[in-house]
Amino acid sequence: MNKNNEPCAPRLDKRLACAANFVREGATVADVGTDHAYLPIALCLSGRAVGGVVTDINKGPIDRASENIKAHGLEHRLCAMLTDGLCGAEKYLPTDITVLGMGGELIAGIISRAEWTKDRRIRLCLQPMTHAEILRKYLADNGYSIVDEALVREDKIYQIIVAEYSGRTEEYTLAELYFGRINIDRGGVELNDLLCSWERILSVRIAGKEGAGERADEERELQRQISEIKNKGETK
Ligand SMILES: C[S@@+](CC[C@H](N)C(=O)[O-])C[C@H]1O[C@@H](n2cnc3c(N)ncnc32)[C@H](O)[C@@H]1O
Structure with missing residues (x-):
């Protein structure tokens, strides 16, 4: 009030x-x-x-x-x-x-x-x-x-x-x-932290899927694209 x-x-x-x-x-x-x-x-x-x-x-x-x-x-x-x-x-x-x-x-x-x-x-x-x-x-x-x-x-x-x-x-x-x-395109700390948290999520998903004999193509592709973005950010 x-x-x-x-x-x-x-x-x-x-x-x-x-x-x-x-x-x-x-x-x-x-x-x-x-x-x-x-x-x-x-x-x-x-x-x-x-x-x-x-x-x-x-x-x-x-x-x-x-x-x-x-x-x-x-x-x-x-x-x-x-x-x-x-x-x-x-x-x-x-x-x-x-x-x-x-x-x-x-x-x-x-x-x-x-x-x-x-x-x-x-x-x-x-x-x-x-x-x-x-x-x-x-x-x-x-x-x-x-x-x-x-x-x-x-x-x-x-x-x-x-x-x-x-x-x-x-x-x-x-x-x-x-x-x-x-x-x-903007980059920044929040993006970097979001990408890192997704790297952890994807590792678990990939291990789960591949451990069960399934393919994890989309997860692996996203993982690859995340590394590319992070590498580009470091060289900016
Ligand atoms: C977590 S609250 C979010 C409240 C607020 N928008 C915020 O972001 O702080 C989600 C609200 O969406 C309502 N909701 C869920 N489905 C809906 C729908 N189809 N149409 C309208 N409201 C919906 C729920 O009743 C709830 O009140």
């Missing part, structure tokens, strides 16, 4: 703050899988977003979101909807859509069920907890171009992907699907 007994703007952690920075000034936001609605509340209170809609498929989270929205006096700017993904959110004409803290497959599914996001004016800010490679592949195959990316370190390294519909399909290498072409 501030000195006028009004609740303070929610303090965003680094992951949410990084995603917030990709939302454009004057946005009408749609925050999918909002849970507490901290991100859209902070965006409205800072003036970056004019308003919009928050959705969640579960009643507990959407009730929590509604309470928080009311507590901040934003009920005239943010509407809370109990719905699957973006179903029904189109009527609020969102310009910037945030889908954070869910699996990459689930995020891809949510976008695929909302054909109306194939609109060059709409920006998607996405943060997959797992399977970033499935999400990037979906975007690349379906005409969404990745316009920016970031790696954020908190308890682990999170990937944030910013995409806009361009109608062009894109070819990515395996490593680009997993870690992002823009992230790889």
